[in-house]
Amino acid sequence: MITEPISATPNSKPSGSYDLYNFLTAKHLSGLPSARWLIDDILPDSGLACLFGNSGVGKSFIGLDVAGSVARGATWFGHPTNTCSVVYVVLEGQAGFFRRVKAWQMHHEIDFPENVQFLCEPFALTNPLNLNKLCDSILESGGAGLIIIDTLNKAAPGADENSSVDMGKILAGASHIQQETNALVLLVHHSGKDATRGLRGHSSLGAAADAIIEVEKDGLLIRWNLLKSKDGEDGISHSFKLETVEVETDPNGKVITSCVIQEVEGVASCRKLSEPRGVNQKAILAAVQEIMVNRRMQLLIDTPDCLGGILFDDLLTEVKDVLIDIDPKHRQTRTKEALEAIIRMGYLKVINGWLYLSQ
Numbered sequence: 001m002i003t004e005p006i007s008a009t010p011n012s013k014p015s016g017s018y019d020l021y022n023f024l025t026a027k028h029l030s031g032l033p034s035a036r037w038l039i040d041d042i043l044p045d046s047g048l049a050c051l052f053g054n055s056g057v058g059k060s061f062i063g064l065d066v067a068g069s070v071a072r073g074a075t076w077f078g079h080p081t082n083t084c085s086v087v088y089v090v091l092e093g094q095a096g097f098f099r100r101v102k103a104w105q106m107h108h109e110i111d112f113p114e115n116v117q118f119l120c121e122p123f124a125l126t127n128p129l130n131l132n133k134l135c136d137s138i139l140e141s142g143g144a145g146l147i148i149i150d151t152l153n154k155a156a157p158g159a160d161e162n163s164s165v166d167m168g169k170i171l172a173g174a175s176h177i178q179q180e181t182n183a184l185v186l187l188v189h190h191s192g193k194d195a196t197r198g199l200r201g202h203s204s205l206g207a208a209a210d211a212i213i214e215v216e217k218d219g220l221l222i223r224w225n226l227l228k229s230k231d232g233e234d235g236i237s238h239s240f241k242l243e244t245v246e247v248e249t250d251p252n253g254k255v256i257t258s259c260v261i262q263e264v265e266g267v268a269s270c271r272k273l274s275e276p277r278g279v280n281q282k283a284i285l286a287a288v289q290e291i292m293v294n295r296r297m298q299l300l301i302d303t304p305d306c307l308g309g310i311l312f313d314d315l316l317t318e319v320k321d322v323l324i325d326i327d328p329k330h331r332q333t334r335t336k337e338a339l340e341a342i343i344r345m346g347y348l349k350v351i352n353g354w355l356y357l358s359q
Contacts, residue, residue, distance in 0.1 A: 038070060038146060038184050040079045041232045044210050045145065046182055048174055050152075052189040052199050053215030058222050058242050058261070059188050060093070062215055063148050064100055065261040066186070070146055071113035077238045077263055084145025084183075085115040087138055091154035094120045096258070103245035103258035117141065125155045125173030126166075135180040147177060150188040161201030171208050198227070198350040206351060221264060228351050235349075239264050276342060280323055284338040285347060287322045288315065292348075292357045309354030315339065 036045040043049055043066075051066075053059050069076040073083035090097050097120070101112050124130050138144050149155050152170065159166040178185045191214075192200040198214070199206050206212060212228040218239060226236040242259040249255055276282045295310065310318075320335045342348060348355045 037082065037232075038084070039066070039076050039081050041229070041236060042076070042079055042211065042213070042226060043184060043186070044231055045082060045084075046178065046184050047210035047230070048171075048178060048208055049184060049186045049211040049213070050189055050199060050205065050209045051186060051213045051215065052191055054191050054217075057215050057217060058240075058259070059215050060097075060150055061100065061242060061259055061261050062213075062224060063088070063150055063186070063188050064104060067116050067146065067148060068104055068108070068113060071116045077240075082145070085117070085143065086113075086146045086148065087117050087119060087144045089119045089123055089134075089147070089149045089155070091123065091149070092151055099247050099256065099258040100260075102247045103260050106245055106247065107243070107260040107262075117144075123149075123155060124157055125149070125152075125177075126159055126169045127173075131173055131176050135177055138181050138183075143183075144181060145183050146186060147181065147183050148186045148188065149174075152187045152189040155187075161205075164202050164204060167202035167204050171204065175208075212351065225349075227349060234351075276345070280326075280334055280338040281341050283322050284319055284335060285342045287319045288339070288342065288348070289357070291315070291318055292355075309351065309356045312339075312350075312355055315355055 037043065038045045051059055051063060066076060067086045067088050068074075070081045070084060071086050073081055075081065097118070105112050119134070123134060138147070153161070156166070156170050159170060161167060161170075174185045174187065177183070187205075189205075190200045192198065199212070206228070209228060210230040211226070214225045214227050216223055216225070221239045221241050223237060223239045226234050228234055229236075241262050241264055243262040244257050244259055246255050247258050276285050292310070316332070316336055316339060319339065320332050323331050323334055323338075326334050343350060343355070348357060
């Protein structure tokens with residue numbers, strides 16, 4: 001119960017100290033601008049996005065390909081792009097990065113777009129001086145519509161990605177860049193130790209992102225999956241391979257190579273789901289599907305706007321007693337193994353640590 005009088009009351013406001021809020025009707029809302037895209041249905045034209053995957057899966061090659069496509073207005077995996085200037089902050093593998101650019105030029109038989117500028121100097125998202133210097137440099141050079149920071153880890157030296165406080169500072173830095181430049185900030189990041197849990201680090205990163213793209217091995221190929229799209233539909237997926245390109249020969253006659261992205265399918269595709277192996281996976285998959293469907297139906301009644309996700313540990317708790325033929329001492333371990341397997345197969349998608357049915 002409030003016993004003290006509230007000091008700021010409607011009658012006590014100084015005259016002219018602030019403007020009133022403008023309320024909108026449904027008719028007004030319908031007239032507001034619709035979502036705009038940098039890459040149609042994939043990346044918005046402003047905000048924060050994440051591109052992540054395990055080491056060596058081709059994240060930086062994807063980032064460079066996005067930069068080259070957007071800068072010249074070329075379609076990307078069949079999706080139209082809106083042309084804009086790009087700033088690519090290269091914080092890993094600077095020594096070999098020029099070879100990637102050269103390979104891209106040789107593969108496409110054109111010069112790399114001049115409206116892509118590369119920054120290879122040390123930079124930290126948690127350093128206010130660095131942030132102001134980057135924003136001022138971008139604006140002074142004419143602005144940019146896409147800013148790629150590769151990688152988040154190298155852009156946050158000394159920070160603990162699992163800490164909500166440190167991740168908050170990282171996100172504040174990315175938000176500052178976005179607000180000052182009105183661009184899309186794309187963070188290239190790593191998967192966690194458990195790849196089924198999605199982005200490495202604190203869950204606030206995934207929650208803050210407007211779009212999340214995962215890059216993963218898919219048999220002999222590699223696949224990127226749109227896991228989250230704030231203004232569109234997630235689930236878009238394409239396969240590609242890293243094609244080797246001979247870029248130069250060193251003084252000893254050794255051929256130096258790099259790679260480029262080579263699309264291997266059409267505009268959109270969905271991975272065919274593998275069949276579960278063994279009785280454990282089949283039993284857990286059936287139980288999970290039943291739980292998730294029932295959960296989704298109940299949420300449609302109680303909370304229509306809820307997406308119906310469930311945390312990994314909560315789902316593990318709900319299904320751990322399904323494997324009744326397994327010794328209780330090993331039941332949770334076997335359940336966890338089966339659950340992780342059906343996630344890898346694609347029956348469940350992981351967004352910001354939450355699990356959702358893929359179909």
